[in-house]
Amino acid sequence: MCPFKGLTRLSPRLCRGSFNWHAAEGLLRPIDESRLDLDSIYPTILEQSDNLGTIYRGKRYAVPFSWGAEGLSFDSTVHDYQSGGVSWSDQWSLENKGFVATRPRSALTSMALMIDGTGERLDSAYVNEELAREVFGEALLFGIEHKSYIRQFWNDVEGLTSAFTLNNCVIGQSWSGVGFDLWKNSKSKFKFVAPKEGALSWLNTMALPAGAQNTDRAYELINWLSSVKGGGMFMAHTGHNSVVVGAESGLDLASRDRFDFAYNSGQSIENLYWWKPEPKWFQDLRNLYVKKYKAA
Structure with missing residues (x-):
């Protein structure tokens, strides 16, 4: 659970095996996309996240904010x-x-x-x-x-x-x-x-619990982490990748060089191979x- 009240961290990786978050009725509330600014997120990551469990029955329940790879x-x-x-x-x-x-x-x-x-x-x-x-x-x-x-x-x-x-x-x-x-x-x-051929990649997302009360602040945080400045600060302080295009500009020069080499100045991000939700079989x-x- 995120210490920022009203917000929880959810990863599509939790869908592996027999667990699906939407099977727990009433766990999350739909997210109002009109309150989000998602234009700064890598389009391919946002698109792939929809296939990894962020969308259910036409409604968004989670927003990607970080990722990593093998x-x-x-x-x-x-x-x-x-x-x-x-x-x-x-x-x-x-x-x-x-x-x-x-x-x-x-x-x-x-x-x-x-x-x-x-x-x-x-x-x-x-x-x-x-x-x-x-x-x-x-x-x-x-x-x-x-x-x-x-x-x-x-x-x-x-x-x-x-x-x-x-x-x-x-x-x-x-x-x-x-x-x-x-x-x-x-x-x-x-x-x-x-x-x-694609690095094996996982995605972390943010979601709103059904009983969340501080939703205004939660939307502020989602949009902050979805901004170049916020995403850059997140990368600099955690060492994890942000989903925001250009967030690496907030890194020191050596860290930025490592990111650019690893992901071919961002081009390799278009070709990541995302871990899928896994049926138990x-x-x-x-x-x-x-x-x-x-x-x-």
Whole structure:
């Protein structure tokens, strides 16, 4: 719950598994879009948010305000990768054999996206169990064939950080926040970039509880975080990405350079691959294939 009374934080990620926020009748109140100024939000993010649970039965119930991603961190003393041209497949190049870090829970998803290329089959797999088995089966086969490339699996911030700083990994799947911390703390030795097929991305939103009383102030905060100045301050003080176009202008020069490199001066934002709400059968199936991947 947000400390700003009248406002709550809701993420479409909560829709994974069997939970959907709208199944809890009376949880949220519809948002009056006439009181919002959403023109500054990346159009693609606003559009994608509608498919991730912010709209229900034609009414808006949530407004996006921040996002993050899983992309690739790499050792820039080993690789001279350039923004906008890096693929998920680059980590599986022969020269990286034995030096890759990855997260088992999402590795098969990035592999499926890499094999797919467009994300269309992966999108369809969320609603088609037979196709989902095909997609994860293909990813599992690729993962097993390239398992010798893995130097370290990671599951948390500490594991991801140590993979690069202590265990000599030179490339691997990485959360953006940790990737930027690695970049900063290593004096630019390690860099983070969104793959051209799309970084795996999640979205955080703001919503109004049904019993909210301070709605005027809540709308003020929503509009503040939807402004370039507010979004920039949010990025500067939290380290998370704002959904506002140009919010990175509020960052210091080094942080702005890291953002511009990672997301190709904002162009990669148009091609993010958003985590979808997951039916329970999908979640269970993916977990089964991840288990097979780890055990192989």
